[in-house]
Amino acid sequence: xxxxxxxxxxxxxxxxxxxxxxxxxxxxxxxxxxxxxxxxxxxxxxxxxxxxxxxxxxxxxxxxxxxxxxxxxxxxxxxxxxxxxxxxxxxxxxxxxxxxxxxxxxxxxxxxxxxxxxxxxxxxxxxxxxxxxxxxxxxxxxxxxxxxxxxxxxxxxxxxxxxxxxxxxxxxxxxxxxxxxxxxxxxxxxxxxxxxxxxxxxxxxxxxxxxxxxxxxxxxxxxxxxxxxxxxxxxxxxxxxxxxxxxxxxxxxxxxxxxxxxxxxxxxxxxxxxxxxxxxxxxxxxxxxxxxxxxxxxxxxxxxxxxxxxxxxxxxxxxxxxxxxxxxxxxxxxxxxxxxxxxxxxxxxxxxxxxxxxxxxxxxxxxxxxxxxxxxxxxxxxxxxxxxxxxxxxxxxxxxxxxxxxxxxxxxxxxxxxxxxxxxxxxxxxxxxxx
Ligand SMILES: Cc1ncc(COP(=O)(O)O)c(C=O)c1O
Numbered sequence: 260x261x262x263x264x265x266x267x268x269x270x271x272x273x274x275x276x277x278x279x280x281x282x283x284x285x286x287x288x289x290x291x292x293x294x295x296x297x298x299x300x301x302x303x304x305x306x307x308x309x310x311x312x313x314x315x316x317x318x319x320x321x322x323x324x325x326x327x328x329x330x331x332x333x334x335x336x337x338x339x340x341x342x343x344x345x346x347x348x349x350x351x352x353x354x355x356x357x358x359x360x361x362x363x364x365x366x367x368x369x370x371x372x373x374x375x376x377x378x379x380x381x382x383x384x385x386x387x388x389x390x391x392x393x394x395x396x397x398x399x400x401x402x403x404x405x406x407x408x409x410x411x412x413x414x415x416x417x418x419x420x421x422x423x424x425x426x427x428x429x430x431x432x433x434x435x436x437x438x439x440x441x442x443x444x445x446x447x448x449x450x451x452x453x454x455x456x457x458x459x460x461x462x463x464x465x466x467x468x469x470x471x472x473x474x475x476x477x478x479x480x481x482x483x484x485x486x487x488x489x490x491x492x493x494x495x496x497x498x499x500x501x502x503x504x505x506x507x508x509x510x511x512x513x514x515x516x517x518x519x520x521x522x523x524x525x526x527x528x529x530x531x532x533x534x535x536x537x538x539x540x541x542x543x544x545x546x547x548x549x550x551x552x553x554x555x556x557x558x559x560x561x562x563x564x565x566x567x568x569x570x571x572x573x574x575x576x577x578x579x580x581x582x583x584x585x586x587x588x589x590x591x592x593x594x595x596x597x598x599x600x601x602x603x604x605x606x607x608x609x610x611x612x613x614x615x616x617x618x619x620x621x622x623x624x625x626x627x628x629x630x631x632x633x634x635x636x637x638x639x640x641x642x643x644x645x646x647x648x649x650x651x652x653x654x655x656x657x658x659x660x661x662x663x664x665x666x667x668x669x670x671x672x673x674x675x676x677x678x679x680x681x682x683x684x685x686x687x688x689x690x691x692x693x694x
Contacts, residue, residue: 286345290580293321293342297587306592312675315596318588319673322528329651329678333525333669334474334502334628339581340528346580347530350573365572372579373562376535379582379590380504380519382511385560386543388536389575393501394421396520396536399564400497401425401468403546408434410465413456413494415480416441416661417473422499426468436463442478444663447619449481453488460492471500471519472507475657477618477628477667479507486515495542502526504535505581506597506627508590517542526627526671529581533574536564593672597627600670600679604629607683613690617657617665630656632665637689641666644689649681 296317304314323341324330330338339347354361370384377384390396402425406412412426416439429435440459446452456467467489471480482498489496497518503509505527511519519537523529538546538561548555552567585593602622608614608631617630632638638655645651657663668682 286349289345290342293340294583294587296321297584301587301589306589315672315675319675321584322673327650329649329674329681331669331671331674331678331682332652332654332667333506333671334656334667335525335654336531337505337525337528337669337671338673339530339577340584342584343528343530343577343580347573347577350576354571354573361572362569365576368572368575368579372575372582375579375582379586380509380511380535380537381513382537383540385562386511386538386540388538388561388564389578390520390534390536390564390566391532392524392534393499393520393522394424395566396518396534397422397497397499398425399536399549399566400518400520400538400546401429402549403564404429404466404495405545405547406433406435406465409436409463411436411438411461411463412466412468413438413440413459413464414468415439415470415473417444417475417478417663418470419474419499419501421501422468422470435465438464444476444617444661446478447621447624449484449624452481453484456485457488460488460494464492464494466495466497468497469499471498472502472626472628474501474628474667475617475630475663477625477630479624479626481624482514482516486517489517490515495545502626502628505585506594508594511537511539515539518546523578523581527581528584529578530574532571533578536561538564588672594626596672597670598622598625600674600676601625601627601629603676604668604670604679604682605631607680608686611683611686611690614686615665617663627670628667629670630663630665630667631686632657633686633690635693637693638664638666641685641689644685645682648685649678651678651681653682 300314300317321340322338323344373387374384377387426437430437440455442455469480471482486496495517498516500519500521502525504521504523517539521535524531543561548563550566555563605616605620608616615632619625642653645653653666653668656667657665
């Protein structure tokens with residue numbers, strides 16, 4: 260059997276098109292070979308011996324990229340490892356060719372995926388709902404909370420539309436009051452951030468609703484400290500962590516958060532269409548479900564928030580394999596790798612006159628999203644330059660009026676310092692030629 264790393268794209272496509280019995284076995288073998296490959300790499304390169312270099316070069320080969328394509332915008336959508344794609348195809352094939360099994364046997368995996376997802380973020384399975392994406396998870400919580408006219412919700416000025424929209428809807432329908440707490444685009448300390456929210460809490464405040472992973476600046480909000488503040492003041496706390504799963508070594512118990520929504524297709528390698536919604540045990544009965552069928556009245560677990568009706572179970576199998584893939588490498592190793600690459604990028608950028616790095620240097624307040632500005636409308640030019648010269652994808656982000664407009668660069672595990680340096684070269688070149 261050809262090992263996955265040696266399998267060409269064309270041969271891989273042929274495998275998928277082969278007769279179903281043969282290809283199901285072939286896909287299983289491919290996945291097993293990828294698992295063995297990671298085990299062998301782990302044995303060869305001990306955890307603390309490979310911050311960069313050969314280990315990660317080999318891991319990169321386990322992803323399915325177009326030739327020379329470099330994805331450094333995981334913040335929007337990340338790639339899948341080959342084994343995740345294999346798994347997705349394997350179970351879509353069941354649905355295509357045997358719909359009876361599609362409803363009879365495929366859904367049986369749901370609870371075991373919930374268990375694995377819960378363990379991945381150090382939560383209990385009855386605290387995990389499986390949604391479609393972060394926006395859906397945020398909508399489910401915000402729509403389902405029983406808030407009254409005049410109740411206040413505190414948000415920051417750095418929130419995503421998928422988080423602002425559902426609160427605006429609630430404002431219109433229930434008369435709640437949204438209070439925006441302005442954070443400086445250069446907020447650099449835990450005290451500054453926690454202090455800004457603490458100062459805004461009034462006796463009408465009910466919910467602190469904030470980004471964990473700020474999509475504009477790359478700031479990682481100090482959730483543990485903010486949860487402490489919220490609970491000390493009797494508030495619930497909701498975190499929009501669209502980028503968190505697969506980027507950070509998450510621990511719900513340590514964070515103490517009430518609600519946490521994340522999208523595993525950005526950094527974890529899952530397909531679009533599956534999402535995590537964590538609800539702390541003590542908060543489950545505070546949320547009504549939104550998309551229901553029978554049984555919601557008696558379900559006391561977070562699974563009551565799973566959207567009801569037929570869903571694509573092939574996605575669940577693929578999510579399961581994405582969790583396996585990340586578990587094999589190790590969550591803390593992944594977080595460390597992402598932060599090592601990010602630190603190099605930020606350090607190099609900070610040396611260049613004219614560049615303003617918007618992301619904190621502190622690894623407690625930052626991770627794999629890195630944002631910076633160059634001035635002179637060079638940001639959009641950099642996006643084009645990197646794509647044309649290196650086939651490397653980044654994006655612009657932020658808002659000029661708020662002083663946050665810039666370029667956003669993700670540093671996922673499958674890139675190396677070589678790709679980080681391509682970004683730095685682009686910045687230097689464009690600034691040198693600005694006339
Ligand atoms: C901070 C933040 N929240 C929410 C979202 C929406 O995520 P999704 O489209 O996966 O629901 C994004 C998307 O990038 C985001 O960056």
